[in-house]
Amino acid sequence: xxxxxxxxxxxxxxxxxxxxxxxxxxxxxxxxxxxxxxxxxxxxxxxxxxxxxxxxxxxxxxxxxxxxxxxxxxxxxxxxxxxxxxxxxxxxxxxxxxxxxxxxxxxxxxxxxxxxxxxxxxxxxxxxxxxxxxxxxxxxxxxxxxxxxxxxxxxxxxxxxxxxxxxxxxxxxxxxxxxxxxxxxxxxxxxxxxxxxxxxxxxxxxxxxxxxxxxxxxxxxxxxxxxxxxxxxxxxxxxxxxxxxxxxxxxxxxxxxxxxxxxxxxxxxxxxxxxxxxxxxxxxxxxxxxxxxxxxxxxxxxxxxxxxxxxxxxxxxxxxxxxxxxxxx
Ligand SMILES: NC(=O)c1ccc[n+]([C@@H]2O[C@H](COP(=O)([O-])OP(=O)(O)OC[C@H]3O[C@@H](n4cnc5c(N)ncnc54)[C@H](OP(=O)(O)O)[C@@H]3O)[C@@H](O)[C@H]2O)c1
Numbered sequence: 669x670x671x672x673x674x675x676x677x678x679x680x681x682x683x684x685x686x687x688x689x690x691x692x693x694x695x696x697x698x699x700x701x702x703x704x705x706x707x708x709x710x711x712x713x714x715x716x717x718x719x720x721x722x723x724x725x726x727x728x729x730x731x732x733x734x735x736x737x738x739x740x741x742x743x744x745x746x747x748x749x750x751x752x753x754x755x756x757x758x759x760x761x762x763x764x765x766x767x768x769x770x771x772x773x774x775x776x777x778x779x780x781x782x783x784x785x786x787x788x789x790x791x792x793x794x795x796x797x798x799x800x801x802x803x804x805x806x807x808x809x810x811x812x813x814x815x816x817x818x819x820x821x822x823x824x825x826x827x828x829x830x831x832x833x834x835x836x837x838x839x840x841x842x843x844x845x846x847x848x849x850x851x852x853x854x855x856x857x858x859x860x861x862x863x864x865x866x867x868x869x870x871x872x873x874x875x876x877x878x879x880x881x882x883x884x885x886x887x888x889x890x891x892x893x894x895x896x897x898x899x900x901x902x903x904x905x906x907x908x909x910x911x912x913x914x915x916x917x918x919x920x921x922x923x924x925x926x927x928x929x930x931x932x933x934x935x936x937x938x939x940x941x942x943x944x945x946x947x948x949x950x951x952x953x954x955x956x957x958x959x960x961x962x963x964x965x966x967x968x969x970x971x972x973x974x975x976x977x978x979x980x981x982x983x984x985x986x987x988x989x990x991x992x993x994x995x996x997x
Pocket of ligand 1: 751777
């Protein structure tokens, strides 16, 4: 378990003012995204978009967010987003673009894990389709506003993609293009999750290569007490009995689990000048390096050999583009 006392980052004091910044966080009605929204929301951004699958989920989340940040309703906006449906992703991106001419931080946080075999609305394996394809289209549609913002003087544009050290369970070939268009029921659910999380890393590698004006990184949050295991526990009740007591003991609370991704979204970028925050010098915290993979908090590296393969990253990017094109995006 990660110990907060040893962390080189304290979100209360080390995040500078986020004044003038527009932020989007997917899956921010619960778990790590919700905690990340509260952490960032305490530093006065212009707007944060809470992306959720329904208005009810947004309203429920706003109860807790408003308790933590009394004026949250003034700057936290709702955006409906179902990553398992490319048309929902397109609708969400278009609605964002109609309201905003800048985007400073895109946090692709939402995710599912250990699901039974299934397909997204567009026919992709459910975990790969949700965790990778949905975010790939969302990012693609938001790249014009991200690059436009990055071209402005003194801008600092970031894409933070949530991954997992479980990417090590991906298939030996990394990703299986033909199989991703099936429910992959002959593979273990962990192989399927691992494939989707490896894709998050490879996608980020290629994003960094193609869009160097944006700082893009992947973060693994550690083992964090969220709802991520719910599907697994409900499908395997005996596992619930065995896993639950240990999980409760070992898992990091979500409010601390969100530190790595909020550090990555706000810490100074390597090679860029440190900015003062509201006239005050900033305490030195580890810098963020474009394209890197981080485990909690701010520790670079530890990803598999496959996750470092630039050729695989290029292949995944091109295959993803082709699939999106074939689906009309
Ligand atoms: N918790 C961990 O130990 C751990 C470890 C490694 C990596 N991660 C990664 O951390 C990220 C956040 O997970 P978490 O632990 O916070 O899990 P969580 O508590 O289950 O939260 C996941 C969020 O994603 C949303 N989501 C799920 N399916 C979606 C869809 N089709 N469209 C849009 N949003 C969807 C959920 O919305 P609903 O409320 O509607 O389901 C929820 O807001 C994931 O990418 C996960 O892979 C977590």
